[in-house]
Amino acid sequence: MTNPTSNFGWQMPTPTDLVTDLPADFEVFGQAVDTSMADLKGGTTGQILSKATNADMDFTWITNDVGDITAVNVTSPITGGGSSGAVTIGVNAASTSASGVVQLSDSTSTTSSVLASTPTATKAAYDLANAAIAKSTVTTAGDIIYRNATVPTRLGIGTAGQVLTVNSGATAPEWAAASSGGMTLISTTTLSGLSTSVTVASNTYKNLVAYIYGAGTASANFNFNCRINSITASTYLYQQRTGQTGGAIVNTAGDTSAIDLNNPGYIAVKGADTDNAWNVTFWDCNSTNRKIVTVNGSYKGGDSTNTIMTNQVSVRDATSAITNITVISNTSLTGGTIQLYGVK
Amino acid sequence: MTNPMIRIHNVETDEVIDREMNAAELNQHKKDLADLAKIEKDVATATTAKEALLTKLGITANEATLLLS
Numbered sequence: 001m002t003n004p005t006s007n008f009g010w011q012m013p014t015p016t017d018l019v020t021d022l023p024a025d026f027e028v029f030g031q032a033v034d035t036s037m038a039d040l041k042g043g044t045t046g047q048i049l050s051k052a053t054n055a056d057m058d059f060t061w062i063t064n065d066v067g068d069i070t071a072v073n074v075t076s077p078i079t080g081g082g083s084s085g086a087v088t089i090g091v092n093a094a095s096t097s098a099s100g101v102v103q104l105s106d107s108t109s110t111t112s113s114v115l116a117s118t119p120t121a122t123k124a125a126y127d128l129a130n131a132a133i134a135k136s137t138v139t140t141a142g143d144i145i146y147r148n149a150t151v152p153t154r155l156g157i158g159t160a161g162q163v164l165t166v167n168s169g170a171t172a173p174e175w176a177a178a179s180s181g182g183m184t185l186i187s188t189t190t191l192s193g194l195s196t197s198v199t200v201a202s203n204t205y206k207n208l209v210a211y212i213y214g215a216g217t218a219s220a221n222f223n224f225n226c227r228i229n230s231i232t233a234s235t236y237l238y239q240q241r242t243g244q245t246g247g248a249i250v251n252t253a254g255d256t257s258a259i260d261l262n263n264p265g266y267i268a269v270k271g272a273d274t275d276n277a278w279n280v281t282f283w284d285c286n287s288t289n290r291k292i293v294t295v296n297g298s299y300k301g302g303d304s305t306n307t308i309m310t311n312q313v314s315v316r317d318a319t320s321a322i323t324n325i326t327v328i329s330n331t332s333l334t335g336g337t338i339q340l341y342g343v344k
Numbered sequence: 345m346t347n348p349m350i351r352i353h354n355v356e357t358d359e360v361i362d363r364e365m366n367a368a369e370l371n372q373h374k375k376d377l378a379d380l381a382k383i384e385k386d387v388a389t390a391t392t393a394k395e396a397l398l399t400k401l402g403i404t405a406n407e408a409t410l411l412l413s
Contacts, residue, residue: 186355187353187355187358189351189353189360190351192349192351192362193348193349193350193351194348194349194365195350195351195365195369195373196350196351196352196353197350197351197352197353198355199355199356200356202356203355223380225376232372232375257375257376257379258376264380264383264384265383265384265386265387328373328376330376330380332348332349340355
């Protein structure tokens with residue numbers, strides 16, 4: 001052992017010290033030990049030593065709570081806690097009014113207000129939004145959206161009276177001035193003989209309107225009919241005719257070989273009186289549908305007593321466009337006119 | 345004897361042709377006349393029968409209409 005001691009430097013008696021000097025030597029030694037151990041003195045039950053400074057043997061007694069949990073104090077949404085024994089804690093569920101734990105959900109359709117969206121759900125919603133047409137595509141009231149060759153695009157509102165149509169390249173809609181519409185006089189033909197045929201092949205009209213008026217013969221009364229495309233078969237279906245005949249209404253129906261313009265069998269057209277007119281409309285004349293023909297007419301009766309009003313609807317069971325309209329009579333006509341109008 | 349005349353107006357060319365009926369057209373015309381005659385006969389027969397019935401019943405056409413209304 002070194003003297004003084006190697007760690008604390010306490011001075012001990014040496015072998016050469018006189019015996020009489022030992023008490024004093026031990027006093028020195030003892031006091032040094034006492035001084036070194038001074039900080040170890042004191043403390044209370046449960047306390048532990050703690051270094052007061054970095055100096056050797058510089059301790060202080062402290063409460064034994066360093067590095068230990070002495071209590072778990074909680075606040076919402078954490079629940080439970082305590083300062084002794086087994087401590088249990090929990091977490092409240094989250095709501096729209098309180099924080100807490102939430103369950104994740106991949107759903108993109110749930111209406112829950114307590115579930116939390118996952119990145120999966122968020123991406124699904126994002127993908128939909130990303131593929132949607134941007135609201136900013138349209139900027140002005142009345143704008144419409146259409147797809148150009150690649151993407152949705154804006155077509156600004158047109159001007160008053162314009163109509164939506166397809167451009168000349170048939171690639172996009174566009175606004176254009178409305179066509180004049182109305183009726184276009186296609187032809188005017190004087191009625192003659194037993195049959196007057198008006199050929200209107202390749203017409204581009206939606207409807208054809210025949211205005212027939214002033215028909216007459218030399219003297220004989222006559223019956224008046226009309227045919228489509230020179231078809232003579234009994235395929236003018238469902239012909240329904242209502243005419244004022246001597247105070248009675250005549251209703252007839254059935255398949256006929258022509259569209260009647262007067263009431264055959266009841267009262268003919270007075271031949272010597274050209275005070276007559278018919279509006280014969282051929283609807284949807286270029287379609288492949290059945291053709292509806294409406295007739296509205298008025299004529300002097302062959303009985304020289306009655307003025308006859310006739311209204312009827314006829315359906316031609318045909319699937320071809322109307323290219324020919326023929327007016328026929330059972331007595332040769334010496335006058336009268338058929339004006340043919342096209343309606344877009 | 346000449347056939348009855350007909351008129352054909354080609355709107356596209358604005359050509360108007362007046363000619364006699366051909367055989368087919370004449371046959372159709374005759375058929376149309378026959379059909380008309382049958383209609384007139386049927387109507388006349390029905391009218392006669394109706395008048396006979398009214399006479400038998402001793403009422404007028406207006407009274408019959410009123411009766412059936």
